[in-house]
Amino acid sequence: MTAETILFYLFGGLAVISALGMVLNTRNTVASVLSLVVTMVSLGAVYLLLEAYLVAAFQIMVYGGAIVVLFLFVVMLLNLSTDEFPPSKQRLIKSAFVIAGVAILAQILIALGHDPLFATPPEAVPEGYGGYRQVGILLYTDYVLLVEMASLLLLAAIVGALILAKRKID
Amino acid sequence: MIPAPDLNLSVLLPIILVAIGSMTILMGEVLLSRADTVLGREVTESFIGTVLAGTAIFFFALTLWASGVAFAGGGVQVFNPDNPMYQLDPFSSFVTAVLALSALLSCALSITYLSELRINHGEYYALIMLSASGMMLMVAAVDLIAVFLGLELMSIPIYVLAGFDRRKLRSNESALKYFLIGSFASAILLYGMALLYGVSGGTSFEALRAGFDADNPMALVGLGLVVVGFAFKISMVPFHQWTPDVYEGAPSAVTAYMSVTVKVAAFATLIRLLAMAFGPLEASLETIFWVLSALTIVVGNIMAIIQENVKRMLAYSSIAHAGYLMIGLVTGTIEGYSAMIFYLIAYTFMNLGAFGVVVALANRGNDCERIASFAGLARTRPGLAAVMALFMLSLAGIPGTAGFMGKFKIFMAAVNSGDIWLLIIGVLMSVVSVYYYLRIPVLMYMREPEDESHRTEIASGEGAVLVVCALAVLALGLFPNRVPTLLFGDLDVLDWANRSVGMFFGG
């Protein structure tokens, strides 16, 4: 077991635990948000181990830095730091959900176990893989359409958020 | 040195036009709102709204023209030859034209309705245009990334539009449900895409087709999840439950828009995916589509029977129509796909028309959505009652209307590919459907008017849309081979439908 593998299990485990912490924590919303940050950062570390450097940077900056902070901001704005909704009495329905979720997981894992894709370890990555230069060049050549469309998407999101959230009505 | 990509911008013209339109509107609203002080608030608002709607209509008309020209040209062009993401071919240009047309009609339908609700903001039209650009990207995409991005660009503005009347709890709720379930569904879709990427090593349809192996469980899981993602968008049972809630709660004009365009775009994308990417896996999908189609037809029709709200009834009816459309997917033949395209066009006009009548009846703050409020409409609003009756007959599939022609083609495709039982279910449930569709004409023509505060005047935009839809419904039912138009000669819509899907079969 190499150091990389150990780190992967470490961060992977951390991601799972903090994700569970986010979902299962029914007392404190702020703690949930902070658990999400931990998950995101751990995943960023896993991306580094997978040699996707630029994505790892974005993961930390955009997810950890922007999105989660936005959540935290809304939680604070609405003063929702304590969760007012104690566990539902519909435990049965929840258990049904759990069963369904586990069934999905089982299906995916069964599917994975059979896959020839994982029979051999992946080959070494080519020079410059996952770096800003390669990603940047491709984004502005092969994938330039996506960049443009993503800009429209963000425009739509800005307009939409403004419409929905602005305080003044009419 | 980075080699400059060899881009073919003219191919992207439909999207570019729509995007420019949306930005023009956003800028225009800011500039025009200065006029506030001169004209007074009331006048300014309705004036600005009308001008911006006119801008949207203008740009959609340009888009319609651009895609029509591309369709007439007939060839296959890609935006970026190095990595084709967006492919303008007969199929995508035709569907783009249909989308542009229905978006145009929706904009014309909205003006007065929004003024009545006092939400006639330019953002509304900008969001419609942005979502239309997403649809246009999606139907022309030949790469999973572009499909996903198009899907999201289509959905996010519509989440907002559903909640556009944000003072109303129902509108809020509609937006919330649509958003919640929609983003859940796109996450599932996305996971499916990830697995498909894992199987094939690429995201383009070509790579998917090459990399598939029908025995690979990971490919099958990915396929299943992608199907679920689309099943949500076209509201197949059991992924349909959001539909009635969202359609009911959203402002009627928005419902009109999303009930047709989203369905057209999602079905078109599904056709392209099946024809171009999932070819090798089709056999395993056939049974699934068969069962979902039968379920969708049955549940949609039976649930529609017991509705008391016309928008909810139309929502269940749109579910049932999705079921009929899926018969075309089950067949997987050129005939089936062509029938689907024709049916989608017919559905666009009749559904837009039916919602258009609901919009035209809506009075300020009073949406007249109860089915019972249609009582005696033939007395008070004979013209509206007549077109509503026509749309209902068309939705029910009475011959001589577009709805019949669509159903006939779909059922014919089913017969020709041997799906007799699906045919029997479809025909039987379309017989049942007459029951709830005919309730509205019965109320309009055979009951005395209630004291219902309908709007008494029809706005010119609404009137024009209803006339266009009614004429189209009749023309597509009576002469689909040569729809007479004053400007462009006779149009052979059936042949267009054949030509647009012909490219998937080497035509």
Place this chain on the structure above:
Amino acid sequence: MVDVGTESDLLRWIPLLPLLVAAYHGISIGVLRRPTVPRVAAIFSCAAVLLSFVLACIALRDLLALPPDSRMLVDDIYTWIGAGIGSRALSAEVSFQLDPLSAVMTLVVTFVGSMIHIYSIGYMEDDHRDDKGTQRFFCYLNLFTFSMLVLVLGDNLVLMFLGWEGVGLCSYLLIGFWYSDSWNAYCGSKAFIVNRIGDFGFLIGLFLLFNALSEIGHPAVSFAGIQAHFDGIVEMTIAVPAWMPFAPEWQLVNVIGLCFFLGACGKSAQIPLYVWLPDAMAGPTPVSALIHAATMVTAGVYMVCRLSFLYAAAPEASAVIAWTGAITALVAATIAITQNDIKKVLAYSTVSQLGYMFLAAGCGGYTAAIFHLGTHAFFKGLLFLAAGAVILAMHHEQDMRKMGGLWRRLRMTRWVFFAGVYAIAGFPPFSGFFSKDEILVAAWASHVPGHTWLYGIGMLTAGLTAFYMFRLWYLTFCGESRVPSDVLSHVKDPNGFVVNPLWVLAFFSVTAGLVGLPQIWGDLIGIEESNSLANFLKPVFAAGEPHHIAHSTEYWMAFWAVAIALSGTALAWLLYIKKPGVPDRIAATLSGLYRTLLNKYYIDELYDAVIVRPLVVFSDRVLYRIVDAGVIDGIGANGTAYGIRAVAANGLKYAQSGLAQNYIFFMIVGAVAIVGYLLR
């Protein structure tokens, strides 16, 4: 184009004229919102239909000018559904054809139609319920005439279906015309829905037939095309599971034939789909006469005759038709005996006579069926219109128990009514005698299993027909007047618009039988080829080989037919004139049977209990409460006792809850099911 037929641009105007006038009415009501003066609007409508009749006569002249074997006019207007794609391309034209069969139908529809249009002018002027309604009424009436003409003139099944749905729709609009009664609106819906069940059969038959023809490489929907390649599919069979009757395989043409017959049952009010027709009498009387007696309800008979080549190759389906027709004829006649509403008697009589027509068609006597269709159109149209005149005179009273002795009051109506009654009862030389006789001969001579029984049922029904018609006659026109005296003083013949068409129809009710004079009677009076209708129609129908019947037998059959009609008449005279108290005593003695008949064998109640209520209960209870509540909680419960209590306590709470998360749950279940199936 010789083999297809002779081109004639005339044909399109026959249906188009009524359509144009209907469109005019529609625009003036709906768009201009300025209704035309009722009288003028009515005259437009009448003129259109009369003109159609004239055109039909001209077309008939052209048709007769052609040699008998190629009598076919076609008017190909445009391609309706074209540009088919794939190996089994479908193409359907909007194209009209006039062969002898459709010529007969067209003449009947336009002629009886124009009479009824004229009658309506007078009838609707008397209607003060809705003074703006007259134009709307004529709009629907013309639309109906258009659809009916499309139905009979269309040269392919799809176009026929257009007319088929069109007449159903117009019938529905017209039944519900006086919508101030919600009962009328309900009846209209009932008619439409029952008709749609029939349409289901029609469509399935159409698709199966088309599919079979494409299998042999000749996809076609036009009648000529189907007939040309029909031999190729006669031997086809479809495999069915072992538990089905007549497994393991069914002959395809039988299945197709039965599907189409289901359509015919709906439209022509045969068992089990006849329930709508008596209720349809809620509409105005001219509508009952035009749609529910003379034209629309005969569309099913027309279709069976039009597809005679199919039924000739499908003996089992034909036998089903014959038996259904016979049983319907008998059952409806027995119900008619007990009805007291004058229009209801006529309605059940119509069902019964339609049964006769199907009996004939099922026995291979297509000519007899069409012959009876024509004569029936005249005398039943006449009877309805005359009954309408009585109803007008009686100030909208329809109960025969409150009539009687009108003989002295309605001095013109009585003669035409009498002609109608004699014609339907089957006395020579009125038209009904010949056509009914033809049917009975056809039944006797056919190869249908139990054909002698069919003949017997036909004879019995003939006796019953005479009985209930004379019962109607005696109760209405003879005996002591039971009319309230204040009404009686106003009872008089209606105006000329109402009465004059009656004379015309009466004339034809008396004489129409002569166009189809059976050869045995022609021999008697020395005319060669006396049955000109049969000779005219001969090229259209598939020739069967019936049992040979000696002439002497035919004379005896005619004799017995008259005898049984006479005895029915005599019985009616005995019971309702001579000893008026007897019927009540009989009713008292046989109260169970009588009540069953009076309540129409409880068929409506049965339908309500078996179909309508379960459907409502299913969608309401099962879909809402069991599927939604049951499945959500049922899965959650997981069999634990706590779960069962939770279902009871929270059962309805989660039904179609409006909760996003429940929807998400269903999506998860669906996703798991789909992925699970793919991974199986």
Place this chain on the structure above:
Amino acid sequence: MLPMDHVIALSAILFTIGVLGVATRRNLIVILMSIELMLNAVNLAFVGFNRIWSQVDGVAAIDGQIFVLMVIAVAAAEVAVGLGILLAMFRNRDSVNVEEVNLLKW
């Protein structure tokens, strides 16, 4: 080298946790965060698969990573709109409990 099947399994586990969060929590904010978690799981799968398919026919390929960048953009847009809807609802109802949102039903 990392065990790739475990990477994908990790993404499946995270995805399932996200699904359960969406399905069971009643606090809208947590539901939104769970959707984010699902998207993150998808990203992990993309990055993992991209590591396997780091070159196709000898050419470096980063489709997966591009996809991830797009997903991040979409996630940002969804959060913006989602929180907007949440705010609008909070103003009207003064609550972020998803179970109270059931005006539209039947």
